[in-house]
Amino acid sequence: MSDELNIIIESTQEGMDKAISHLETELVKVRAGKANPNLVDGIVVDYYGTPTLISQVGNVSVADARTLTIQPWEKNMLQPIERAIIAANIGINPQNDGNMIRLFMPPLTEERRKELVKRAQGEGEHSKVAIRNIRRDAMEGVKKLQKNGLSEDVCKDAEKNIQEMTDRYISLVDKHLAAKEKEIMTV
Structure with missing residues (x-):
């Protein structure tokens, strides 16, 4: 050849x-009811005018089988992260407690x-x-x-x-x- x-x-x-x-x-x-940090991969947040991945502005971790937590490195990033998650339309409403954002996976x-x-x-x-x-x-x-x-x-x-x-x-x-x-x- x-x-x-x-x-x-x-x-x-x-x-x-x-x-x-x-x-x-x-x-x-495509989540199957289990919390997975990959769920927020690709979601971009406005970090001082620069589009940045959520994983680069905070720590994304699994709290339990149905809860994902996002701990931003700067407190003033809570609102932009929350807005980015809502705008991404992943079917989960973020819960902001003033320190971190929690994503509760609803039962399917x-x-x-x-x-x-x-x-x-x-x-x-x-x-x-x-x-x-x-x-x-x-x-x-x-x-x-x-x-x-x-x-x-x-x-x-x-x-x-x-x-x-x-x-x-x-x-x-x-x-x-x-x-x-x-x-x-x-x-």
Whole structure:
């Protein structure tokens, strides 16, 4: 196989790996009734005019199975952190006691569990679309190489490899989604 073809296949694999790791990080954010510090990952607070992650302006920890605490390093950051959590719309109202912010995870109702499953499936669908787009780009790259003189047999084999890789990653997405759905629906 040519070097260009190897580069296409390696970049395809790399892109699909990134799609799976992104799915994993997004699924962690879909809470299953348990307090998890990753719930506030990605929430940005206004720190003296600079958008800053909550984890960089305070200590995020798990107090118990259903309570998350955020202890800011500066007391004047309580209000901005509280506003950022409300604006992030994670489905939890922050409780500010003047020293720290507590996030109490409400017990999940059946309806809320189904909403969370739909959200997880939406994330899975985004990952599948990303994987298919990566496949499309790789197939176009292989077709360009064929036009530039690479043999048809080698191109067909490469396309078959790319399709098999795509199928493997799509089934991996389905496995992640099934595990998350089981976790969410378990009472």
